Amino acid sequence: MKIREQIHLAKRLGFLLSANIPLPESLKMLERNSQSKKQKAILSVVDGEIARGKKPSESFKSAQAFNNFGLYLLKVGETTGTLSENFFYLAEELEKKQQLKQKIQGALFYPFFISTASLVLSILLITNVFPKILPILSGLNAQTLPLPTRVLIFLNSVIKSWGVYILGAAVCGGALLSFLIKKSSHFRLRMEKHLLQLPYLANFIIYYQLSNLARTLGLLLKSHLVVEEGLVMIFNHSSNLVYKKALHQVRERIFEGGRFAESLTEIKGGLFPAFFVEMVEVGEASGRLSETLIHLSDYYTGELEEKSKKLSSLLEPMLMIFMGLVIGGVALSIVMPIYQITASLNSR
Secondary structure, X not given: OOHHHHHHHHHHHHHHHHXXXXXXXXXXXXXXXXXXXXXXXXXXXXXXXXXXXXXXXXXXXXXXXXXXXXXXXXXXXXXXXXXXXXXXXXXXXXXXXXXXXXXXXXXXXXXXXXXXXXXXXXXXXXXXXXXXXXXXXXXXOHHHOOHHHHHHHHHXXXXXXXXXXXXXXXXXXXXXXXXXXXXXXXXXXXXXXXXXXXXHHHHHHHHHHHHHHHHHHHXXXXXXXXXXXXXXXXXXXXXXXXXXXXXXXXXXXXXXXXXHHHHHHOOOOOOOOHHHHHHHHHHHXXXXXXXXXXXXXXXXXXXXXXXXXXXHHHHHHHHHHHHHHHHHHHHHHHHHHHHHHHHHHHHO
16 A cells, blocks of 8 residues: 555544444444555455454554554554554654655755756757757867857767767666665665765754654654664664664663663764754653654654755755756857857858
């Protein structure tokens, strides 16, 4: 199922269970009212598995309705008798994660669109418009042509002679990079370490990871798990290898008897800022760590959104200037020799 469908399903099941409607009856009710054939099939599988005596977490696993984190929350809910609450926690986790992802994508879309549009328009001008006046220019002394026009002639010849090879090399390079990221954990770890050294991007990555980590751990603690168990769960589902390695170190330190905040201070590289560690320490001391972590998640989500807005407002004029310079430069390179020829004819 799509993330949005998973959110709706978790919310509805949480609502029905909190209204003291048994799970089998809730599943049948949702199956009857569902407009999605896929969701109907999933609910039918879950209902059938429960009828055969399986636990809800096992039934949802058989139907492949939720990811491993969601299944783990359901398993905890079965053990602690908080299944309805944990369905709501799952819906909250999925919804917050989707919103955070959409904010990041929204911040990156505009720069990507402008850059791509500038590149495509420039190539179209060089390959379609410029060749139509090239026969006229070829009869002139190359040294008398303006420098931008000579650069454009060179680029046109490169694209004509090597364009297919350049495109092929770019596609192969992208495929190789994608393969290395997926298959080589060593390459991916080094790449993620380098990304965390880039001034502005590093804050984006850190805030994104801390927002996810704090919210997920906070929800797990609200589900009556201890910190060590929560960290094991987050470690198993973390996508960033740098943070995964750091969480492993934190978990090992806690297993040895250390406190959570104290263990975070031993991690180098600025992965856990002082403010984050101090708030965790306050949460531990007050016995309200789950609430503190959820507040921290909201804080870092807000910071991430603010940085996204600032980045967009900063890049917008710069990208417009860049687009104007690129396209204007190409257009000027085409117009200048025509004007030069016209001026020389009029002088005669």
